[in-house]
Amino acid sequence: MNDFRNEPLLELRRSSExxxxxxxxxxxxxxxxxxxxxxxxxxxxDGTGFESVDPGDPDRVVALAAGATSDEAATAVEAxxxxxxxxxxxxxxDRANVLFRAAGELRRRRYELAALAVRECAKPxxxxxxxxxxxxxxxxxxxxxxxxxxxxxxxxxxxxxxNTLQHRPRxxxxxxxxxxxxxxxxxxxxxxxxxxxxxxxxxxxxxxxxCALALVEALEAAGLPGGVLALLPGLGEVGAELxxxxxxHTIAFTGSGAVGLEIIGNAATVAPGxxxxxxxxxxxxxxxxxxIDADADLDDVVPALLASAFGFGGQKCSAASRALIHQQxxxxxxxxxxxxxxxxxxxPAETFGVDVPPLIERSSCDRVERMVTxxxxxxxxxxxxxxxxxxxxxxxxxxxxxxxxxxxxTREEIFGPVLTLEPVASVEAACELVEAQPYALTGGLFxxxxxxxxxxxxxxxxxxxxxxxxxxxxxxxxxxxxxxxLSGTGTxxxxxxxxxxxxxxxxxxxxxxxHGLAL
Amino acid sequence: xxxxxxxxxxxxxxxxxxxxxxxxxxRRGRALRxxxxxxxxxxxxxxxxxxxxxxxxxxxxxxxxxxxxxxAFIDGTGGPRGRVASLARAxxxxxxxxxxxxxxxxxxxxxxxxxIVAETVDAAxxxxxxxxxxxxxxxxxxxxxxxxxxxxxxxxxxxxxxALGSLAAxxxxxxxxxxxxxxxxxxxxxxxxxxxPTALTPFVHPDAPERGYADLADxxxxxxxxxxxxxxxLHVDMESxxxxxxxxxxxxxxxxxxxxxxxxxxxxxxxxxxxxxxDVLDHVLERVGGMGRSVPPTIRxxxxxxxxxxxxxxxxxxxxxxxxxxxHESDRCFERLARRLVDAFPIVRPAIASHNVRxxxxxxxxxxxxxxxxxxxxVQVLRGLGDDLAVAVxxxxxxxxxxxxxxxxxxxxxxxxxxxxxxxxxxSFLVTQKRGVPPSELxxxx
Numbered sequence: 001m002n003d004f005r006n007e008p009l010l011e012l013r014r015s016s017e018x019x020x021x022x023x024x025x026x027x028x029x030x031x032x033x034x035x036x037x038x039x040x041x042x043x044x045x046d047g048t049g050f051e052s053v054d055p056g057d058p059d060r061v062v063a064l065a066a067g068a069t070s071d072e073a074a075t076a077v078e079a080x081x082x083x084x085x086x087x088x089x090x091x092x093x094d095r096a097n098v099l100f101r102a103a104g105e106l107r108r109r110r111y112e113l114a115a116l117a118v119r120e121c122a123k124p125x126x127x128x129x130x131x132x133x134x135x136x137x138x139x140x141x142x143x144x145x146x147x148x149x150x151x152x153x154x155x156x157x158x159x160x161x162x163n164t165l166q167h168r169p170r171x172x173x174x175x176x177x178x179x180x181x182x183x184x185x186x187x188x189x190x191x192x193x194x195x196x197x198x199x200x201x202x203x204x205x206x207x208x209x210x211c212a213l214a215l216v217e218a219l220e221a222a223g224l225p226g227g228v229l230a231l232l233p234g235l236g237e238v239g240a241e242l243x244x245x246x247x248x249h250t251i252a253f254t255g256s257g258a259v260g261l262e263i264i265g266n267a268a269t270v271a272p273g274x275x276x277x278x279x280x281x282x283x284x285x286x287x288x289x290x291x292i293d294a295d296a297d298l299d300d301v302v303p304a305l306l307a308s309a310f311g312f313g314g315q316k317c318s319a320a321s322r323a324l325i326h327q328q329x330x331x332x333x334x335x336x337x338x339x340x341x342x343x344x345x346x347x348p349a350e351t352f353g354v355d356v357p358p359l360i361e362r363s364s365c366d367r368v369e370r371m372v373t374x375x376x377x378x379x380x381x382x383x384x385x386x387x388x389x390x391x392x393x394x395x396x397x398x399x400x401x402x403x404x405x406x407x408x409x410t411r412e413e414i415f416g417p418v419l420t421l422e423p424v425a426s427v428e429a430a431c432e433l434v435e436a437q438p439y440a441l442t443g444g445l446f447x448x449x450x451x452x453x454x455x456x457x458x459x460x461x462x463x464x465x466x467x468x469x470x471x472x473x474x475x476x477x478x479x480x481x482x483x484x485x486l487s488g489t490g491t492x493x494x495x496x497x498x499x500x501x502x503x504x505x506x507x508x509x510x511x512x513x514x515h516g517l518a519l
Numbered sequence: 520x521x522x523x524x525x526x527x528x529x530x531x532x533x534x535x536x537x538x539x540x541x542x543x544x545x546r547r548g549r550a551l552r553x554x555x556x557x558x559x560x561x562x563x564x565x566x567x568x569x570x571x572x573x574x575x576x577x578x579x580x581x582x583x584x585x586x587x588x589x590x591a592f593i594d595g596t597g598g599p600r601g602r603v604a605s606l607a608r609a610x611x612x613x614x615x616x617x618x619x620x621x622x623x624x625x626x627x628x629x630x631x632x633x634x635i636v637a638e639t640v641d642a643a644x645x646x647x648x649x650x651x652x653x654x655x656x657x658x659x660x661x662x663x664x665x666x667x668x669x670x671x672x673x674x675x676x677x678x679x680x681x682a683l684g685s686l687a688a689x690x691x692x693x694x695x696x697x698x699x700x701x702x703x704x705x706x707x708x709x710x711x712x713x714x715x716p717t718a719l720t721p722f723v724h725p726d727a728p729e730r731g732y733a734d735l736a737d738x739x740x741x742x743x744x745x746x747x748x749x750x751x752x753l754h755v756d757m758e759s760x761x762x763x764x765x766x767x768x769x770x771x772x773x774x775x776x777x778x779x780x781x782x783x784x785x786x787x788x789x790x791x792x793x794x795x796x797x798d799v800l801d802h803v804l805e806r807v808g809g810m811g812r813s814v815p816p817t818i819r820x821x822x823x824x825x826x827x828x829x830x831x832x833x834x835x836x837x838x839x840x841x842x843x844x845x846x847h848e849s850d851r852c853f854e855r856l857a858r859r860l861v862d863a864f865p866i867v868r869p870a871i872a873s874h875n876v877r878x879x880x881x882x883x884x885x886x887x888x889x890x891x892x893x894x895x896x897x898v899q900v901l902r903g904l905g906d907d908l909a910v911a912v913x914x915x916x917x918x919x920x921x922x923x924x925x926x927x928x929x930x931x932x933x934x935x936x937x938x939x940x941x942x943x944x945x946x947s948f949l950v951t952q953k954r955g956v957p958p959s960e961l962x963x964x965x
Contacts, residue, residue: 007837008836009836011836013726126726297578336667339667340667343668352730
């Protein structure tokens with residue numbers, strides 16, 4: 001895996017790159033709406049089950065999706081089981097080559113795909129491009145990883161016996177993907193399953209079927225055998241069927257905590273005739289805190305906090321939600337943050353330089369409004385950007401200063417552009433607040449004292465701690481990503497151990513002694 | 520033909536070496552200090568600890584806090600066994616936290632004073648006047664790094680406006696210095712202020728220069744008017760590549776506005792460490808050439824101060840670094856650009872800013888051989904780094920201008936750390952010079 005390199009992001013500070021993206025968006029717009037079929041056994045069924053829209057202009061339909069049924073989901077699992085046999089027997093190198101080619105396909109289409117994420121998920125350009133790059137990274141990283149995994153780790157060998165550890169595909173993997181990284185996360189979970197020899201049933205989020213189709217198309221173009229990957233654009237019942245289905249072996253899920261817990265519960269039930277335990281790889285929510293020590297460089301803190309809390313409208317599980325600020329610098333930092341909040345541009349995702357794009361759907365805006373109103377009622381001070389477009393699912397970026405202790409706004413995941421500012425007496429006190437949380441996904445620390453840094457590192461429960469930088473933007477291979485506690489199953493996407501969740505280990509010990517001789 | 524070219528180049532090179540050798544004639548009283556500094560900075564771990572303590576000093580509200588940081592830095596860097604480390608742990612009885620903190624504070628202030636002329640412009644006027652009297656012109660830089668909000672940008676713009684007024688009042692009393700007061704095009708401004716676009720607008724988006732355009736232009740325009748009315752020079756500094764498109768677009772567009780056709784004197788910066796710096800110069804010369812302003816803009820040629828930032832950022836993003844990888848490539852590019860600037864006179868006024876004596880000597884000798892008057896090429900140095908060089912250049916009858924930062928320690932920390940890094944980089948001309956490398960080697964063609 002040493003030769004893995006992250007796909008370079010587009011250098012958007014060069015106007016030639018920006019021009020290419022704008023041109024690509026025009027091309028994409030001309031093809032809308034994109035028809036997204038159910039793909040089963042390599043065959044397509046068109047239909048008009050549901051649609052996805054441009055969050056910045058909900059009148060624009062981005063995708064018309066067929067709408068898979070529960071029956072189709074069940075059929076897909078059976079078909080995947082059959083097709084998966086041959087796929088799983090292929091050498092890892094051959095499977096990897098398919099994924100490498102699919103990565104190349106995404107790379108070839110990267111401008112167009114970034115444009116699609118801009119339209120379907122309202123990802124601003126830099127984030128849309130990063131999403132495509134991360135999808136490429138996952139395909140390549142897991143492909144290489146599966147090759148390494150196949151050669152197996154060296155076990156202790158004594159005379160007269162030969163020990164080997166092999167990893168077998170578990171069977172059928174159900175991938176239930178979110179909309180906020182419509183390429184990257186879907187590609188990551190799918191690629192992990194495929195690279196290790198599993199067949200995959202992919203149920204994309206209903207908000208982003210067109211992006212999922214592009215991923216499946218890339219794998220098809222790369223020569224993935226028909227039937228190894230099913231595309232099931234659908235609503236909740238499709239996911240429920242996949243979770244329940246006794247033919248599913250692994251469930252890879254990224255999404256909300258409530259759905260995640262339900263999946264984990266349901267997956268634990270062994271259906272009559274089911275001869276395996278289902279394994280759930282779940283990435284769920286967060287309530288991510290950034291601790292700011294008295295010696296922090298506030299010139300760095302302000303932009304990093306704004307980017308972490310409000311980038312992509314706060315719709316990342318890694319987004320900053322609470323700033324726990326040393327009381328010595330609280331007033332100074334909060335007034336700088338409030339003033340800097342006014343510099344944020346709320347606007348359509350396709351406008352270069354937009355800081356806060358529209359949220360994915362109307363209900364997200366309603367949730368933000370509800371929680372902010374509640375916090376204000378409880379006595380918190382609320383600061384918001386006033387200039388927010390009317391049309392589209394826009395929410396005002398909001399700073400909530402001094403929320404009431406234990407207020408829902410300090411406990412619940414908002415998944416919107418809201419940052420609370422809370423004074424703390426010390427870094428120690430901040431650590432206790434973090435410690436008390438059920439979530440443990442990402443965290444941040446701004447301090448210039450090595451002793452403080454090592455103490456926070458020692459105490460933190462979070463899966464990803466970022467020191468003296470923004471807390472979003474984990475890179476495949478460099479910052480394996482995933483949370484602990486109720487934030488997930490402790491798995492690390494883009495890390496060296498992720499593939500182990502998609503395989504079953506088999507150890508073979510062969511006695512090599514014949515007639516007293518070690519042969 | 521080819522032989523003739525080589526001869527001319529060799530001849531010019533000999534002149535450059537002769538001139539450069541005069542500039543680096545040994546200076547008195549500095550050898551010991553230089554050796555000490557060099558030996559301190561030779562220890563990479565100690566160097567890192569010192570940078571960190573300078574960096575955090577303004578954020579420490581008590582000497583105890585500063586001392587605690589210092590101890591943690593020393594321990595964290597693996598415990599160097601040098602002079603300062605033993606000072607930190609001195610003997611059987613450790614130095615009390617408070618005393619150690621005070622010592623470090625004093626040290627940091629001492630370092631800061633070397634690079635930062637004063638905390639306020641009013642306080643700076645005296646030392647600036649003394650420099651002028653000694654035959655060295657100045658440009659003032661009001662310290663303060665990025666502005667994150669509109670009020671911060673407004674405050675910086677207001678400070679710039681006030682600084683222009685204060686400097687103009689003080690400069691009236693300065694004595695005539697013909698070399699500093701005029702070149703063959705005409706009068707030169709005594710008041711010279713360098714300003715930073717990232718401090719003038721919070722709307723700097725590398726992927727959307729248009730977002731900062733109006734905001735920057737709206738803060739720059741009143742400053743240009745003020746400078747014009749006071750007869751002052753306003754120089755727009757160049758920062759990282761992330762801001763370049765915005766900086767160039769706004770500055771060049773404003774210069775073309777009719778109200779500024781006859782002033783003020785203004786300037787831009789070209790960074791030789793950028794691989795595409797010659798293209799940028801083409802662009803600037805083309806725009807400036809078509810403007811028909813009566814006051815030609817000054818183009819300050821620098822190597823560039825963000826080499827590490829540009830390189831790290833590019834590597835982390837998987838980009839080809841926009842800067843040259845090797846120092847000699849920047850040096851060569853600098854000489855090419857300097858000659859082009861000299862050739863472009865009087866469409867632009869060339870100013871070459873460097874502490875590399877070879878770079879300076881090459882530009883000066885080339886300008887003389889091209890027939891420019893003695894006041895038509897300016898040399899610029901940084902306060903604290905190029906003070907000796909400034910004296911030597913002035914003694915040769917070449918106009919020299921010292922870049923003088925003004926501001927408090929909190930605002931100046933970013934600047935200070937960059938200067939210290941520059942001053943201690945193994946590739947730095949100054950460090951090489953202090954190590955006792957002979958002039959013939961220092962002055963070799965890059």
